[in-house]
Amino acid sequence: MRLGAMFGDMFRSLFKRPVTELYPFRKEPAPSRLRGALTYNPAKCTGCQLCVKDCPSNAIELITIDKANKRFVMRYYMDRCTFCAQCVQNCRFGCLGMSNEQWEMAALNKEAFTVHYGREEDLQKLLSTNPHE
């Protein structure tokens, strides 16, 4: 039985820097496995839709531009995504990944959260047919 069992800790802390990370001023690199924004590589996609089927929050839409030539555009709703990486697990062709660099996602409008991935010409085609998107 003693009084002030943590006085020693408190005294030693007086001579130490705060352990709090100085976040916006100094950014520590994120761990390599951090699950940030989804990335999509259209080159290998076969349009099997397995990523769409198992997404727990319906954050992925796969839009077919030309099925025969395997041309797809992925519409990714970043605000719905729960970053569980089930889609990455499901993809047998390694098209999907989660970035450990893009994790600061705050934005002032909702439009910033709808991301389109795909070949440049496919994106042009999709956006020209649906100009309101």
Add this chain to the structure above:
Amino acid sequence: MENETREKFIIPIGPQHPALKEPGHFEFSVDGETVTGATVRLGYVHRGIEKAAEERNWVQDLYLLERICGICSHAHALAYSLGVEKLAGVTAPPRAQAIRQLVAELERVHSHLLWLGVSAHEAGFDTLFMFSWRDRETIMDVLEGLTGNRVNYSVNVLGGVKADIDDARADAIRRGIDFLEERTQHYLKIATSDETFLRRTRGVGYTSREQAEELGLVGPTARAANVARDVRVDVPYAAYTDFPVQMTLDTRGDLEARFVVRIRELFESYRVVRQILDRLPAGELTARMPRRIKEGETVSRIEAPRGELFYFIKSNGSDKPERIKVRTPSICNFAVVTGTAKGHQLADMPMILAGMDPCFSCNDR
């Protein structure tokens, strides 16, 4: 019982109250400062998760159920995956089971350190709260490095796990554990020797072994009253047969015993984590799971950081479950508040409540 001539004075606490981190409603009838009775009312964080699970497929449910609780997310995902695998007749490979147990034990470390801070805070011992939470960051970083997220680790998939462990990662975990073991020794010493703190814990919220059995307590709260009840030992799941744990018991049954049991469980977790890292079985990470689970029903039990977590899963042969019922450890342990409140000071109530480590979100779903 009430004296007929005197009015009963009831102090309502919650659902919104500064002393509660989550919504719950308590009514303490008092005579002066002494509590004469307590009732609890729950259900303020009901989100309808069990019903929502019936609308989603088996894989989607894994992530929905993981979000029942922010502290023991892996426990929920693990209980669900083990149950669904049992229904489908699939067994996850040994390496996956070992990694599941490893994450479960790391999660227990983080949960117990969080609890240590919260209950120290309720006792007014904010120094211990700040220091234990600072050290808890170590385990959060370890979990983030291993699984990719600090809270909802999503390490499980049906039929296995996502995250593998290589030598560099194993060393990072060992370093974190070594640091924490030293700190935990220090906290055990503080929790059992600081005079001021012991006045808040010693003899408070006492349950005898018989009373604990009668109230149906689970987890560390029951083990602090010498009730030998631990699913990891009684019905080993995942890799607990290969990497067994020792049950931590205490005979005293008061708040001090609950502190001692939880802190000593940390040492057991550190030992098992090291053992798993040293003898991690080689092999695959996932087994193939069917999309439709054959008809049937099953029960899946695991030891969450707070006690026994129970899942009932029923399948009708489709790609969605017909019914999922979750019973969380907190609902069993709330009896400790209503059962032991009588005769204590009103100021002891937050400590008794925090001492059973309540999780309202788990409890209400």
